[in-house]
C-alpha cells in the first residue's frame with residue numbers, strides 16, 4: 001500500500017514560524033508568557049505549558065520576563081503596553097498579518113478611510129483595525145459594505161483567511177462609495193492551496209485520512225471537500241483512531257492535515273498506517 | 283401646451299467650458315488654431331472656422347499664434363511640441379480628462395503598472411495613455427483584462443465616458459492579477475445623469491424631442507432610451523424638422539439634447555414649438 005502525504009499537510013508558514021519561535025523562547029527558559037494562545041492548537045499550547053510558558057489574556061499582570069506575540073497578532077496598544085513594561089518581546093505575528101497591519105497604518109497616515117474585509121469578532125481583525133489612526137470600518141460581506149458612508153479615499157485590506165469572492169464583492173461596493181480606492185490584497189492563500197492539493201490527492205487515492213481537531217473549522221472543511229470526491233475519507237484527531245478495516249483492498253492512501261495540526265500528530269498517524277499494514281501481512 | 287426642457291440638455295460642463303475658451307480666443311483675434319476639432323460638434327467647429335480658427339491635425343505646421351487644446355485632451359508630446367514652439371496655449375482639456383491624465387502620470391511615477399479602461403481608438407484614451415512613463419495597458423472589457431500579465435502594483439483609471447459596470451469588471455480581474463490595486467474612478471457621470479433625467483422626463487410628458495446629430499452616438503442612445511418609455515419620441519437635428527402634427531392632443535412636450543448640441547440649436551427648437559402652437563391657436 002502506497003502512502004501519499006500532502007505537501008501542504010498541517011502547519012502553514014505562519015503557524016510553523018510562530019510555534020518555532022515559541023519553543024525556542026521556552027527552551028531559553030526564564031519567565032515566558034504568550035498573549036492569548038500562540039496558535040489555534042490545544043496540543044501545542046499544552047506542550048508549551050509543560051515547558052513553563054503560560055498563556056495570559058493581557059499584559060497587565062506581567063512585570064518582567066518574555067512575552068510571545070501570537071501568530072494572528074495583537075492590538076497596537078497591547079504591543080505598546082508590553083514595550084512600556086520593558087518586557088522582552090518575541091513577535092510571532094505571521095508576516096502576512098503584519099503586512100495587513102502595516103498597510104492599515106500606512107493608509108490611515110496617507111489620509112484614507114480604511115475598510116477591513118473580515119470578521120469583527122476575530123482577534124486578527126481586532127489587531128489589524130487597531131493600527132488605523134483615522135476612520136476604520138470592518139465589513140464581512142457585501143450587505144455590510146452597502147451600509148458604509150460615502151468617502152473620498154478608501155483603503156481596503158482583508159483578514160488573511162477571507163475568501164477572495166468576498167473581497168471582490170466589497171471592492172465593487174467601495175467603487176460606488178468613493179472616487180479613489182486602494183486595495184492591498186492581504187489574503188493568504190495557504191488554506192485555499194491546502195484544499196486544492198487535498199482535492200487533487202483525493203482524486204487519485206482509494207482512501208483519504210484528514211488529521212485535525214474535530215472542532216477545527218478548517219480541518220472539517222478539508223475533510224468535507226475530500227469526502228465529496230472520495231466517500232472513503234476519514235477525519236481523525238489522533239493515530240489511535242485509525243481503523244485497520246479502512247484499508248481493505250486499498251492500493252493508495254492519501255493523508256493531509258488542517259492548519260493547526262502539529263507535525264508530530266501527522267507522523268504518529270503515518271507510523272500507525274505502516275504498522276497496520278505490517279500486521280496484515282503477517 | 284407646456285414645454286419642459288431638461289436641465290441637462292446639451293453641452294456638459296467640459297464641452298461648455300471648451301467652447302467658451304475657444305470663442306474667447308477667437309474673439310481676441312490673431313492666428314488661432316485648434317488641435318483636432320475642439321468638440322464633437324460640426325456646427326461649433328464651423329462657427330469657429332468662420333471666425334478664423336482653423337482645426338489642424340497636429341502642431342507641425344504652426345510657427346506662431348495661439349493653439350487651443352480640445353476638450354478630450356491631446357498626447358503629452360503634442361503639448362510639449364506646442365510649448366517648444368513657443369505657441370500660446372489655451373488648454374480646453376476637460377478638467378475631468380486632465381485628472382485622468384494626471385493620475386496616470388502619478389501612478390507611473392509611484393511605480394504602478396497602469397491599466398486604462400477604455401477604447402484604444404479614442405483620442406481621449408490615446409491622450410491619457412501618453413502620460414504614463416512606465417508600463418501601460420488599455421482594456422475595453424473583462425475579456426481583454428483577462429489577458430493582462432501578472433503585475434505587482436496596478437493602477438487603474440477609466441476613460442471618462444466608460445460604463446461603471448465595465449470598470450467594476452476590469453477591477454475584479456485586476457484583483458487577480460496583482461496584490462496592490464489603486465483605482466481612480468475617473469468616469470464622468472454627465473452622460474448617465476443626462477439619460478436618467480431624460481427618462482424621468484419621458485415618463486411624464488406626452489411627446490418628447492431629442493436634439494442632436496443623427497451620427498452622434500450619445501444623442502442616438504438618448505433618443506432610444508426615451509423611445510422605450512415613450513414611443514412618441516422624435517430625434518431631430520434642427521428646428522426645421524419639427525412637424526406640427528406631432529403635437530396633436532399633446533398637453534406636455536419634453537425636450538432634451540445630446541452632449542454636443544449647442545444651446546442655440548436647442549433655443550431654435552423651443553422657439554419653433556412655441557410658433558407651431560401659436561399657429562394652431564389662430
Ligand code: F3S
Nearest residue numbers: 012014094096160188
Ligand atoms: S498564519 Fe498561516 S494561514 Fe497564512 S496568514 Fe499566516 S501563513
Ligand code: F3S
Nearest residue numbers: 294296376378442470
Ligand atoms: S467633456 Fe463632458 S462628458 Fe464629462 S469628462 Fe468632461 S464633462
